[in-house]
Amino acid sequence: MPHPPRLRPGDPLPPGPPRAGRDLLLETTDRGLYCAAGDFYIDPWMPVDRAVITHAHGDHAHAGSARYLCSREGERVLATRLGPGAPIESVEYGKEVSIGGVRVSLHPAGHILGSAQVRVEHRGEVWVVSGDYKTEPDPTCTPFEVVRCHTFVTESTFGLPIYRWSPQREVFADIAAWWRANRDAGRASILFAYALGKAQRVLAGVLGAESGEIFTHGAVERLNRDYRRGGVELPPTGYAGSEPRGRDWAGTLIVAPPSAAGSPWLRKFAPFSTAFASGWMRIRGARRRRSLDRGFPLSDHVDWPSLLATIDATGAERVLVTHGYREPVVRWLLERGLEAHAVASRWEGEPEGEPAGEEEAHEGTSAGGALDAEEGE
Amino acid sequence: MKRFARLFAQLDETTRTNEKIDAMARYFVEADPADAAWAVHFLAGGRPKRLIGARRLAEWAMAEADVPEWLFEESYHAVGDLAEAISLLLPDVSEGSDRPLREWIEERLLALSGASEETQRAAMLAAWRELGGVERFVWNKLITGGFRVGVSTQLVVRALAKATGVEEGVVAHRLTGAWEPTADSFRALSAADVADADISRPYPFFLAYPLEDDLETLGSAADWQVEWKWDGIRAQLVRRRGQTFLWTRGEELVTDRYPEIAEAAALLPDGTVLDGELMPWRDGAPLPFAQLQRRIGRRTLGAKMLAEVPVVLVVYDVLEIGGVDLRSEPMAARRARLEQLLSASPLRARFIVSPLVTGEGWEPVRTAWSSARDRAAEGLMLKRRDAAYGVGRRRGPWWKWKVQPYTADAVMVYAQAGHGRRASLNTDYTFAVWDDGKLVPFAKAYSGLTDDEIRRLDAWIRRNTLEKFGPVRSVKPEQVFELAFEGIQPSPRHKSGIAVRFPRILRWRTDKKPEDADSIDTLRSLMAER
Secondary structure, three states: OOOOOOOOOOOOOOOOOOOOOOOOOOEEEOOEEEEOOOOEEEOOOOOOOEEEOOOOOOOOOOOOOOEEEEEOOOHHHHHHHHOOOOOEEEEOOOOEEEEOOEEEEEEEOOOOOOOEEEEEEEOOEEEEEOOOOOOOOOOOOOOOOOOOOOEEEEEEOOOOOOOOOOOHHHHHHHHHHHHHHHHHOOOEEEEEOOOOOHHHHHHHHHOOOOOOOEEEOHHHHHHHHHHHHOOOOOOOOEEHHHOOOOOOOOOOEEEEOHHHOOOHHHHHHOOEEEEEEOHHHHOHHHHHOOOOOEEEOOOOOOOHHHHHHHHHHHOOOEEEEEEEOHHHHHHHHHHOOOEEEEOOOOOOOOOOOHHHHOHHHHOOOOOOOOOOOOOOO | OHHHHHHHHHHHOOOOHHHHHHHHHHHHHHOOHHHHHHHHHHHOOOOOOOOOOHHHHHHHHHHHHOOOHHHHHHHHHHHOOHHHHHHHHOOOOOOOOOOOHHHHHHHHHHHHOOOOHHHHHHHHHHHHHHOOHHHHHHHHHHHOOOOOOOOOHHHHHHHHHHHHOOOHHHHHHHHOOOOOOOHHHHHHHOOOOOOOOOOOOOOOOEEOEEOOOOHHHHOOHHHEEEEEEEOOEEEEEEEEOOEEEEEEOOOOEOHHHOHHHHHHHOOOOOOEEEEEEEEEEEOOEEOOHHHHHHHOOOOOOOHHHHHHOOEEEEEEEEEEEOOEEOOOOOHHHHHHHHHHHOOOHHHHOOEEEOOEOOOOOOHHHHHHHHOHHHHOEEEEEEEEOOOOOOOEEOOOOEEEEEOOOEEEEEEEEEEEEOOHHHOOOEEEEEEEEEEOOEEEEEEEEOOOOOHHHHHHHHHHHHHOEEEEEOOEEEEOOOOEEEEEEOEEEEOOOOOOOEEEEOOEEEEEOOOOOHHHOOEHHHHHHHHHHO
16 A cells, blocks of 8 residues: 655645544543554553653653653753653654654644644544643744644643733733832742743743842752753743842742742742732632732633634644633534544543642642642643 | 722732732822722722623623623633623723723713613623723622722721821721712811711721630730620611711611611710610510511511510710710720710610629639520620720720530531632532431531632542532532531521521531531530520
């Protein structure tokens, strides 16, 4: 049988082969999304022989598998997350590899450094697994790229029309103004941001608008190092833990993971103002119930309009929706004549309201330990 | 409106009292008096009547946002607040207007009252297209009658005092009663002239904090005046220039609802203000609060009701005699004046001087406290004999010492998501006790757990849901909680046959199994004790 012509990601797709009576190219199993034709898993949550990883957040990258494949850009952070000696291979974005005869390539997802969509092609049928993604530009990672496909497996963390992001320059301007006002009032500014990705994006976002020195929590500082080695420009930061006792923190910005909120670690920075940079901060109640002073709605996931626009741009005939507000997104797509299904994720039963993407649903579950609470956002 | 919305955001974003006061004071200085008057009104808890039903608002918003009903519902559930859900769903506004708050309220909001549905719809759409971000949220909150900011009237008073340089007590007094939100009223708040034209105006109520420490921490018992804490309606009676005004603590004028009090008040000398508790009272003893509830809310009071549930004012304090403000005098002196004032027998039928708990040292106080329930009192009030009558709630001069609540161990059987800051967390719980091998629900409680416990319990609820009925979930009957409540009465309206007053969670009894929970018989025996 002649091999079908190689399709390139931007190419218009011929209609997919008839599906009746055929197995799905990817299926959900109790270990995660599985490709039987190539015998590999995408983001498995249990140890497997061969794992293709979209990105290094704890709910996507689990330790213990025999072989990992990720993007070249994401190799360093994945190694930091999985621990020393993890068997990781990496590949450049867009470069195709063959796994068990199935064509696999990784494409930028714009979520965090090294985040990838996984394109899987077999016998003329193309699937793309988005992992987590955003389409807004972000100086800390390669921008999202639309990949045409027959079946698109998309996340839906913020899959409701109430989630519409303001332009990020406005959010960064608000953060800078909050920091400045705190400095003028003789206070430290404590900004909670998921340690991997959001923290670095926020740091890059305040570059050039600093009101003082910046310090970070250990969980953030470790990853800053990986980002800088990967060529991402961040403002100078110091590790808060190595500062002398009794130091005056007034006017500084301290970036810490959300799990540090309310912990005794914060005491030494007093007096301070607290804020959280997260898409969840779009909702007033989400901020108020954490007793935060400020909430900056800044997300590394697509908002509702971008989610729908992306689905449209992929040209997919079938959409599988995972992780977040699956049911509303599926229903919306069905009502517009698309084939759509909800796909079970690891957190079955949980993702109602916030916990889908929130630290409490995942706290301490990743190999990185309790402070790596950034999963999902 | 922009300026007021910014003030709202500032107040919403801080928990620090001083920052709130500063933000308000800045606003009062900068804003036009007509706007500031409305701001004072809303900040101090004034609310416009709900003018448009939630259903209609939702429908108009769905159409405007082009969102189907099911998706609107999903969004509303995720947000937990209708006003906020609508403002998030509506399209962004590129260039908003900036009309003054006064105009928005007087010309747009109040004009909605009695307007046709079509006019209301057009007005709402126009507002939504003009207002962006926080302003739209604030507007929706005003429209739905749910506008709330985390400031007390006392904080507003402090901010006004700071902004105007007028003493706090004077500002508080000027704000009390039927204050009208107009530019003139706002200017009058800061007027240097203290002489007061409004004869109806009551004084701000002085309130007590709950006593948490031992009695001994209060020093010598001789320094304290001890009274019963009655479970009625706190009220202030104002008698000036031949007229009577009866105000509740909610600053509602209720003179007409207590004709027997108004009649007796005519016997008081002009320029008298009393602070007390409206109590249903017959044959020299209090009736249960439920009896008073029968009278509350009735438009017309028949002779039968007046005879069955007569009301007295149990008088705690006198704040004014002969038109002179006595609040700065010590408690002991005010008490002496009160006893003298009410010594005339015709007055004593309706005005009962609050009885004191007397004796040497703290022991009689303790004894009285443990017998409070027998006297149908909620506990005791402790007031320093040398203390002035203050404004609002202050620690130190007055304490309330409530009797121990009733308690029972119960099993959680239903859970439901809360609203506002508790949206999308299951925070409203229904509890059941055993009745012949079955669990019968008997109380709902919303408060008493820490934020951390709420989150853990929410996670448990999600994993252990048996069935969902709309927003309500039935859960596995496994979690036991110790509940507290103030009163317990038979109730044919409840499946369990009992109704409890002010139920709340004392603690999560993770050490107990569901079979360890109490039975309905235990609760019935509590009722029998009364």
